[in-house]
Amino acid sequence: MEKDNKNNIPKDLLVPLKRKEDTSEKLSGPSRTFMQDARRTFFKNKLAILCSLILIVIVIMSIVGPGMNEYELDDQDLSRAKMPPHIPVLENISWLGFDGTLTGEYRGDTAEHAAENAIARYDNQEDFIDIEVKTEGDGTKNSAEVEATYHVYDAKDMSDQYYWLGTDTLGRDQWTRLWLGTRVSLIIALVAAAIDLVVGVAYGGISAYYGGKVDNVMQRILEVLVGIPNLVVILLMILVLQPGILSIIIALSITGWIGMARIVRGEVLKLKNQEFVLAARTLGTSNGKIISKHLLPNISGIIIINTMFTIPSAIFFEAFLSFIGLGLVPPDASLGTLINTGFDNLRLYPYLLVFPAVLISVIMIAFNLIADGLRDAFDPKMHK
Template sequence: MDNNQTNNIPKELLVPMKPKEDTSEKISAPSRTFLQNARRAFLKNKLALFSVVALVIIIIMSAIGPSMNEYGQDEQDLTRAKMPARVPVLENISWLGFNGTLSDTFEGQTVEQATNNAYARYDNQEDFIEIEVLNGSEGSAEVKATYNIYDAKDMEDQYFWLGTDTLGRDQWTRLWLGTRVSLLIAFIAAFISLAIGVAYGGIAGFYGGKVDNVMMRILEVLVGIPNLVIILLMMLFLKPGITSIVIALTITGWTGMARIVRGEILKLKSQEYVLAARTLGQSNWKVITKHLLPNISGIIIINTMFNIPDAIFFEAFLSFIGLGITPPDASLGTLINNGFDNLLLYPYMLWFPAILISLIMIAFNLIGDGLRDAFDPKMHK
């Protein structure tokens, strides 16, 4: 259509269009900050949320668990030594293993010989031992013996929820006290490592140059010293216990955090917003604390969450080999060590602390994985 034809169109037909909102510029979703997106992504992670709930329950139980019965941590009584777990109500469900009995299989040339082996194993308390013949053939007889030890020791009205150890101490009380000690050591060591590592790495990365070179050479020397060597040296000056373990974990535990923080600071300190802050005359301290550290807070939190289970495992390892918490004090490591010594005859002494430390380690690692995904913008939808 040319201009002459356009001019011939009646003006009545030309109706002006009403302005409409440009739907292409509409915001289809509410605006969220980075932390809001991170929280939203974390809350969608069911495993991480379950781990948080499990950890909260474990922490609460470590605080109130020892006071839930009348037995003290150091209350010894050899007459009740090596008692199996027995829990009210649950004792009626035999397959759960909380019925307060000891059971094992015994072999012999005949059923009678296998039965006598069972009687000898359980102090010849024949009136309280139930025998079930599994194989009655001559030459390879096998029986299953169930020993009602609570009845044999006239303790029908007593309950040890997780059993007792070789000295008759209540395992429930010692388990939660040991968990409290292990968590306390881990959190203290992680907090100190966090403070030192962030400060050291932040200063080295921000100032760079000779300061960075000197600080990194010192850090490399510390990295080369094994933790076990440090704890052995601590034993020469300090008694085995919480203090020596925390010092050993602190001396080299912060080096990984320092390296991560230094690398992130080196990447961010040349960004425009940092240069703008320095141009406006803000001090180095304000630039670090207000602009750099908040932008790497996610990495710091994630690394801390992974450091805590490492500290728990290191404490348990030291206590297991006899260089950590010393008896009569309890930690998860000492309980596992005690259970390991009685594994063949009384496996329940090892099961409960081993299961609990495994749950703690898995929970912290799942939370760390959830936080890592939450703070990764590529994972947000």
């Protein structure tokens, strides 16, 4: 029956199939390069993008911030020393802490005794101190507690002046010093990272590419440098050079590139025997061009990621050195020197520590999150 049905089909319905181009492997759109995929993946990381914007704002403020008021870096005036933050408009919102007042809790045997302690602490300016009794006390030792609010600007007849982040113990404007210190810390970190990048990539690439005796000698030198603690190098630099930006950069650069050199060496060892490198050698390409044109582009991702992790490490190391007195010397400012000054006055003037500590924390977290985003972007497994 089926054969009969097929034979009964009208022949005018049988149309020959025209041969068309095979579209089974035709691309629906233009192909993307590896860098385009990496950029696309990075821009999908909203946290990394947010951190990038924050860092851009911080860099811009480190450039223009010190010029936003009339105070200089070392403009000292003891009459305005230890002034708390005072910002227009925000001064009307007391809980923000920018109303130009100092607040502290004081204890005594009675409420009157505790109030006397507070008034004595604030230079006996009783007319400008608000006392709020929290515990009356029963006469026993330190059983009473009061909260005192000292209106510093009114007491010094400076209610029309504004120090956005307050002043330090020598009357220097903290806003100016904070952004100048940020600029110095960023410059030190970026220069040290750039030196680490150039020296580390060149050293590791040459060592791995040439191999043999060259690699053995260069790696033995590297092992000697690894055994020298950074702090010892810093002390030697301070003995030879005066404490300052130059000595810190040199100290960070002497051993800071070792990690980069080892990473680059390992990557080049994996790639130097690949087919594209052997083909370049067969065609007579010079060793320098093979390293710069073929090997480095293929390891650029790991280099960028490692550099991004190096910058916050350098910032922290500079801050640590300045904090322990081996870095910049006042009146020069960096985030480390500002934190050191704030730490000495933490109990009485906490704002001197809070602002630089928060800023250096934000910078380090932002750089690390951006580095995490770049690591994901340069990982082919993350591309979709």
